[in-house]
Amino acid sequence: MRGNVLLRTGLLLLIILPVGFLLLTPPLMRCLWISRSVTYRPLAGVKDAYTHQAVTTRQENQLRQHVATARNRIVWFWGDRRGQATLIYCPNQSEYEQFCDGGEGAGCSLGLPWGDSYLILGPDGNNADVIAHELCHDELFARLGWWRVKRQIPQWFNEGLALLVDYRFSKPALWDTPRRPGKRPPTESNSSPFTTRQMIKLSELETTRDFFGGDYGHTMLAYQTAASEVAHWLSVVGKAGIPALMDAVAKGDNFSDAYRQLERQRTEK
Numbered sequence: 522m523r524g525n526v527l528l529r530t531g532l533l534l535l536i537i538l539p540v541g542f543l544l545l546t547p548p549l550m551r552c553l554w555i556s557r558s559v560t561y562r563p564l565a566g567v568k569d570a571y572t573h574q575a576v577t578t579r580q581e582n583q584l585r586q587h588v589a590t591a592r593n594r595i596v597w598f599w600g601d602r603r604g605q606a607t608l609i610y611c612p613n614q615s616e617y618e619q620f621c622d623g624g625e626g627a628g629c630s631l632g633l634p635w636g637d638s639y640l641i642l643g644p645d646g647n648n649a650d651v652i653a654h655e656l657c658h659d660e661l662f663a664r665l666g667w668w669r670v671k672r673q674i675p676q677w678f679n680e681g682l683a684l685l686v687d688y689r690f691s692k693p694a695l696w697d698t699p700r701r702p703g704k705r706p707p708t709e710s711n712s713s714p715f716t717t718r719q720m721i722k723l724s725e726l727e728t729t730r731d732f733f734g735g736d737y738g739h740t741m742l743a744y745q746t747a748a749s750e751v752a753h754w755l756s757v758v759g760k761a762g763i764p765a766l767m768d769a770v771a772k773g774d775n776f777s778d779a780y781r782q783l784e785r786q787r788t789e790k
Contacts, residue, residue, distance in 0.1 A: 552639040570608040591652035604659035606638040617643035654687040677726040681751030
């Protein structure tokens with residue numbers, strides 16, 4: 522009898538918890554129902570992409586080009602593209618705020634524990650850099666899963682990786698050439714939006730709250746720190762280090778151990 526009660530309780534929790542999770546996050550509910558929305562329509566020629574009815578023909582054409590460019594950039598960077606995020610383009614700020622709380626930034630990513638993910642683009646998000654940045658986050662989730670990324674991957678790595686396919690902040694030339702151990706890639710002083718304050722310790726950028734919890738200057742400095750670290754790591758291990766790190770973490774290795782081990786292996790050669 523007790524076993525039946527426990528079973529029924531467990532099944533009830535499996536139903537209640539996901540529903541409660543969605544009810545607490547209206548943006549996710551809007552994402553899940555996007556295909557049934559009367560104000561959004563599929564973007565012709567692009568799989569799993571929706572645009573608001575107010576979008577212009579010019580904006581649609583630009584979006585197709587930018588999505589193609591961003592997806593090609595992801596394939597070049599990761600080796601292939603496994604992410605299946607649904608893309609939603611909001612040309613109006615008021616609509617964007619319905620999907621991304623606060624309406625900050627040019628784009629945001631939303632994910633669910635069972636694998637569904639959504640890439641929301643705001644009025645300033647119709648460009649290849651923003652799309653590639655958000656797609657990079659999706660690739661990490663696709664390879665490691667929502668739970669593992671949330672529990673094991675530090676936010677500085679997640680953001681630093683995305684910044685390297687976001688050419689507003691960096692160019693492949695900054696990290697795509699092997700360098701001597703200990704030598705960091707140069708920075709683009711003429712185009713970097715970051716401040717010149719002292720870097721933040723990586724240990725202080727582990728969580729989402731650590732990374733985004735301060736003022737604008739803190740967040741920009743956090744981005745600079747993350748980009749510098751991951752660019753340096755990639756300049757040592759090469760792009761092949763990305764799938765190698767993903768495989769190690771997926772098999773159960775500690776992220777920090779695997780991350781540093783790959784770097785040591787390259788520097789010891």
